Amino acid sequence: MSSPAADANDLRSPHVALLPSSGAGHITPFLRLAASLLSQNCRVTLITSHPIVTQAESNLISSFLSSFPQVTEKQFHILPLDPASAASSKDPFFLQWESIRRSLHLLSSILSSLSPPLDAMVSDITLISSTITITKPMKIPNYVFFTSSAKMFSLFSYYSVVSESLADSTKISEIKIPGIGAIPRSSIPPLLLVPESLFATMFKSDSDNLRQFDGIIINTFDQLESKTLKALKAGEVAGGLPPLFNVGLIPNDFERKLGFGGEGAEAVSKWLDAQLAKSVVYVSFGSRTALSREQIRELGEGLVKSGYPFVWVMKDKAVDKEDGEKLEGVLGAEMMGEVKEKGIVVKEWVDQVEVLRHNSVGGFVSHCGWNSVVEAAWVGVPVLAWPLHGDQRINGEVVQGSGLGFMGGNWGWSGQVLVKGEEIGRRIKEMMEDEGLRLRAGEIRDEVRKVVGGTGDDGLKQLIQKWRA
Numbered sequence: 059m060s061s062p063a064a065d066a067n068d069l070r071s072p073h074v075a076l077l078p079s080s081g082a083g084h085i086t087p088f089l090r091l092a093a094s095l096l097s098q099n100c101r102v103t104l105i106t107s108h109p110i111v112t113q114a115e116s117n118l119i120s121s122f123l124s125s126f127p128q129v130t131e132k133q134f135h136i137l138p139l140d141p142a143s144a145a146s147s148k149d150p151f152f153l154q155w156e157s158i159r160r161s162l163h164l165l166s167s168i169l170s171s172l173s174p175p176l177d178a179m180v181s182d183i184t185l186i187s188s189t190i191t192i193t194k195p196m197k198i199p200n201y202v203f204f205t206s207s208a209k210m211f212s213l214f215s216y217y218s219v220v221s222e223s224l225a226d227s228t229k230i231s232e233i234k235i236p237g238i239g240a241i242p243r244s245s246i247p248p249l250l251l252v253p254e255s256l257f258a259t260m261f262k263s264d265s266d267n268l269r270q271f272d273g274i275i276i277n278t279f280d281q282l283e284s285k286t287l288k289a290l291k292a293g294e295v296a297g298g299l300p301p302l303f304n305v306g307l308i309p310n311d312f313e314r315k316l317g318f319g320g321e322g323a324e325a326v327s328k329w330l331d332a333q334l335a336k337s338v339v340y341v342s343f344g345s346r347t348a349l350s351r352e353q354i355r356e357l358g359e360g361l362v363k364s365g366y367p368f369v370w371v372m373k374d375k376a377v378d379k380e381d382g383e384k385l386e387g388v389l390g391a392e393m394m395g396e397v398k399e400k401g402i403v404v405k406e407w408v409d410q411v412e413v414l415r416h417n418s419v420g421g422f423v424s425h426c427g428w429n430s431v432v433e434a435a436w437v438g439v440p441v442l443a444w445p446l447h448g449d450q451r452i453n454g455e456v457v458q459g460s461g462l463g464f465m466g467g468n469w470g471w472s473g474q475v476l477v478k479g480e481e482i483g484r485r486i487k488e489m490m491e492d493e494g495l496r497l498r499a500g501e502i503r504d505e506v507r508k509v510v511g512g513t514g515d516d517g518l519k520q521l522i523q524k525w526r527a
């Protein structure tokens with residue numbers, strides 16, 4: 059029997075502040091973490107940084123807050139863009155991360171005003187060097203939420219060891235990470251090979267600062283990367299790291315209630331209902347990756363040539379508010395006609411999990427943003443990996459290694475290679491016709507669902523237990 063003191067401890071609701079950064083790929087897993095914590099009787103304060111870059115992020119946050127009125131939102135107004143950073147990067151999300159980092163000294167007064175006092179803070183990986191300087195003097199335990207794969211985390215935690223030599227291609231053709239194996243130079247996020255880039259600068263200082271944190275949270279499953287998780291937890295990769303908690307975060311109902319599923323999203327849902335089981339290819343490159351016009355047209359040709367019906371979510375600009383061009387303007391009238399005969403294409407947000415879990419969907423052409431990979435595993439849909447930026451090739455290797463899918467080919471980083479329609483069509487066919495792949499994806503889903511979903515999730519339980527203690 060447990061003691062009365064232990065019972066009281068079990069009932070205590072720890073108060074946790076969540077500090078996401080920018081991009082739907084960061085906001086979404088934070089909000090899913092918040093929903094899981096609420097279901098386990100935690101008190102949650104959500105810190106939102108303003109102005110917000112995309113409409114999708116604003117919509118996700120509003121939908122979450124209206125679904126969970128018990129959450130306290132603290133709006134954090136960040137400093138304006140720094141002209142020197144703007145000169146070094148055009149990426150609106152990197153620039154937003156940099157602005158939030160530069161503003162975080164202003165967060166102390168918000169944190170000290172919270173009642174009851176915080177038991178923990180969870181900080182987005184892109185902000186950690188700045189957030190730790192605020193929470194350390196306030197003695198608030200701070201946890202890193204790494205929003206990509208455990209394999210990418212292994213590179214991140216090992217980065218300070220190799221960063222100096224990386225820039226010189228004659229010195230390093232691969233990085234050998236203890237306990238993990240070799241990551242070829244061609245899979246390393248390209249901006250890490252440019253030491254003066256904004257991304258590489260942040261990555262280096264953050265990697266050095268990891269040891270100051272109280273724990274690392276990663277949204278991943280043993281079914282995707284058990285060997286990597288084991289090596290990380292055993293301390294084989296890099297010494298002195300804080301404890302690692304792998305949590306499995308599942309999609310939540312607030313994502314279904316989004317007010318921005320416009321006409322296109324509605325049409326997708328109706329169209330899917332009319333298709334045969336497992337016959338449809340779903341194509342999306344996430345929330346912030348736009349292909350070149352030329353590549354978009356090759357992709358259109360590939361989809362038509364594959365012979366399978368498709369749902370294609372097209373992005374022509376990284377930031378949704380700037381993506382005003384009509385579909386026909388992007389595709390041209392002729393291709394628009396061909397595409398409309400075989401599939402459905404939209405240029406707006408769709409509820410991706412809702413599409414993936416539709417019985418008609420049989421395959422996913424994905425850039426391998428980590429949330430997309432986790433979602434594919436959760437619903438058991440095979441993936442044709444087409445990584446384009448950053449961590450996506452490393453995530454693609456996880457997809458291939460776990461058997462959830464395979465890499466399209468030597469398709470280069472974004473803009474380096476024009477992948478022809480013919481080849482895209484062939485690879486899509488391969489994915490759709492591979493019965494073994496479909497079975498394996500289904501197995502991953504079944505295995506994941508045995509352990510993930512709140513109460514069965516050891517990582518989440520251990521984390522909350524630590525905060526209650």
Ligand code: UDP
Binds near residue numbers: 081086345347408
């Ligand atoms: N997403 C969505 N609908 C869209 C585009 C994206 O629901 O039209 C979601 C997707 O399900 C995932 C997130 O946005 O949860 C994108 O994150 P990911 O890590 O896959 O890629 P990123 O956008 O960060 O490149």
Ligand code: UDP
Binds near residue numbers: 312
């Ligand atoms: N869920 C969601 N959006 C989706 C799919 C799932 O919000 O598109 C949530 C929802 O809360 C659901 C839970 O995830 O109850 C479990 O999802 P699952 O796909 O297992 O739903 P089921 O098929 O059991 O209805």
Ligand code: UDP
Binds near residue numbers: 146148346376
């Ligand atoms: N990018 C993207 N999706 C990602 C990460 C980056 O589309 O998940 C794009 C981003 O918008 C930017 C480019 O990749 O245009 C970053 O690469 P570049 O070498 O141009 O860096 P920059 O100097 O613009 O920061």
